[in-house]
Amino acid sequence: MQERNRPGRIAPAPEHFVSASLQQDIGRHGLDAPRRDFLRKSFLGAAAGIAAVTAGRHALAAEGDPAILQPQPWATSLGQPVAARPYGQPSEHEKNLVRRESPGLTRVSAASVAFAPLQGFFGIITPNGLHFERHHQGWHDIDPARHRLMINGLVRTPRVYTMDDLMRLPAVSRMHFIECGANTGMEWGNVAVPTVQYTHGMLSCCEFTGVPLRVLLDDAGADLRRGRYLLAEGGDGSSMTRTIPMELADEIIVAWGMNGEMLRPENGYPLRLVVPGVQGVSWVKWLRRLELGDQPWNAKDETIHYVDMVPDGRLRQYTSIQECKSVITTPSGGQQLVGNGFYNISGLAWSGRGRIRQVDVSTDGGRNWRTARLEAPVLSKCLTRFSLDWVWDGSPAILQSRAIDETGYVQPKLAQLRAVRGTRSIYHNNAIQSWQVAAGGEVSNVHVD
């Protein structure tokens, strides 16, 4: 189990799982087609006999397997009572699966990043304890009784709300991804960061709950003819302010909930902005003020930071939408395949423009592509989990995924993106990620044109 929790060894499926008949099919049709057929039949619940499995090492002999032959202590003793932990915690055996700071990435840890361990995630929901962190001056556990939200600017009646005020208003819940604009930023140049936790780990996905921004704007009597831009201001010491165009207003939530409970302190407790499809810096944490204005504010964090340098040295500004992107999380950099056979390739896709329409996967560095299975529900501006069966024959391979969203936009190759954007950017790298599988099974991050 340890190998799942950190980059390490991952074994193939049991030997018997690649059956004699499948091996014949592989010989006839190539590596992958028969396996897909097998799975389709399985999922449709076809009758037995489709997998004439060999008698593998895991058939019931179980000779010498103490886990089978001896009673385990958990079967012969009284366990822990209910509510032993009124707020539950993960197993002691999962202690390696944690958020990790990249040492040296920033000068101080209060203005840094803790990356989410994508290599250990399942499905699309990010557990709250493993949501990525990005702070500009550290996090506080704010007393909600002392927190206020002000709405001012081009409104008839400026307002100040307490948390109790807000939480009695009509609430909505929506599942959305949040990605830092700088996610995958190291890959612009020639640095190939070793693991998916560090290449793509500024990414999470939750069910967020709060009051629609429109309800508050209505309440304050917003002037929607003159008011074209919103300023969102955070309550921490970093003077975080961001301009948000009012075209995005209909989907914005002033949120207090994530995955059914209150926001975590490091994610903005008790109040943050949720701006679906937009880079995380605009999801202002510890939200204390919204001001409606008639032009962009050119705040510190949208002029000095969060701008994209292009080859002629100019800076692209207000590039806030996170374009369509995907990444394979298993197998991924730093892991180790321990033998030929069946593997379930799995990963995540998302788009700031809407739903994911399709994800293709290549195991030969982009020459051939197969369409992956998407896990329902496929929601707008939300992570989508994809899976693809793969029988590895032991030769070197390069694994890639390529997402297409409902607008028809296709995730670009790294070379395509660099041709337009150069190599000096930090933000908004949504290129196809390549994981190289060596003949020995080692998986590593490579830059492929």
Place this chain on the structure above:
Amino acid sequence: MQERNRPGRIAPAPEHFVSASLQQDIGRHGLDAPRRDFLRKSFLGAAAGIAAVTAGRHALAAEGDPAILQPQPWATSLGQPVAARPYGQPSEHEKNLVRRESPGLTRVSAASVAFAPLQGFFGIITPNGLHFERHHQGWHDIDPARHRLMINGLVRTPRVYTMDDLMRLPAVSRMHFIECGANTGMEWGNVAVPTVQYTHGMLSCCEFTGVPLRVLLDDAGADLRRGRYLLAEGGDGSSMTRTIPMELADEIIVAWGMNGEMLRPENGYPLRLVVPGVQGVSWVKWLRRLELGDQPWNAKDETIHYVDMVPDGRLRQYTSIQECKSVITTPSGGQQLVGNGFYNISGLAWSGRGRIRQVDVSTDGGRNWRTARLEAPVLSKCLTRFSLDWVWDGSPAILQSRAIDETGYVQPKLAQLRAVRGTRSIYHNNAIQSWQVAAGGEVSNVHVD
């Protein structure tokens, strides 16, 4: 904020939120219609002016509000670094929102229930730390390296899998509710349990990840002609075994993941069965064996327990599907409305037969009903969040919700259910729940015919 975390006071929306024009509408059309119209317009993003709000106590004067006038400590000091807690925890201000045992419900706490605090949940996802618990002999934190799953019985080749074997197989992720068959059991008789945590708190909802049961049955060469029933056996000391009809097999998952991470120890780590729509006892935890047979097993926990006594003294057996049900979680028993005005009535609906089609809410004990708003996504055998606006005029009220699922089944009144099932059951009470609001604002559990 404290009142949300435990039964207590909940305040109405700010005074100004019920505007002069809304008050006029209320006079014209009754209590609720204009508010619904207001919301519809808001959510559709209509132009300003729909809420001609009065200058209420929260307009920007803010005289004497130290939270506005004085800099808060979190704005003037450096905060905690990233990864201060590599696995995150809730705010210190949320310590009251926990799972709770009902003292005296069982003789020992190792064979008892910890109820989930539904009154504090948002949306449909249950955070893993607050998932309800029901154990028969306590919980253990099993070493996954020593855990095995055996498949035997009417199969060509019995199998034994390690966790590593299983986790390399093709995985699926699905969002489903899980409800103990005994949830709401106290309400069969004349006991009206005071809060929603204790009436309905044996209910949770997660995104579960694992391998489809069909893949394992195929792998073992299951005899699907003779094999009509599955026996699921848990690895703890309670000898938990349950019969599952093979008609349900297509949706069953052998699961290791909940909400993106590994199962929690108290929820079956490292492996449990997910049987969508079926009572929780069949979602066998610490799953160690699946045996395919040709008839039901009549195990201890399906003959002595988990049977329903009907009026003539006979016992209904194998009543495993959780029928369509709903409950209002805010306002709910033990809470206190602190004044007239706008409230967001919110609750949960679910059905073991499929999707929720509609939820109706009554504020007058079932004489009049209005259709609530359902929060997307509405998924099969999954919780669905509903909301309804309500302007309370201060008179006594009885709040009810009534769910209808996609089969057309309508959640019954308590009297209807008792007419068929009597009052001596423990399990499978899906009656409409009534919360009485007294003139003073106290909310309490009442049994209404």
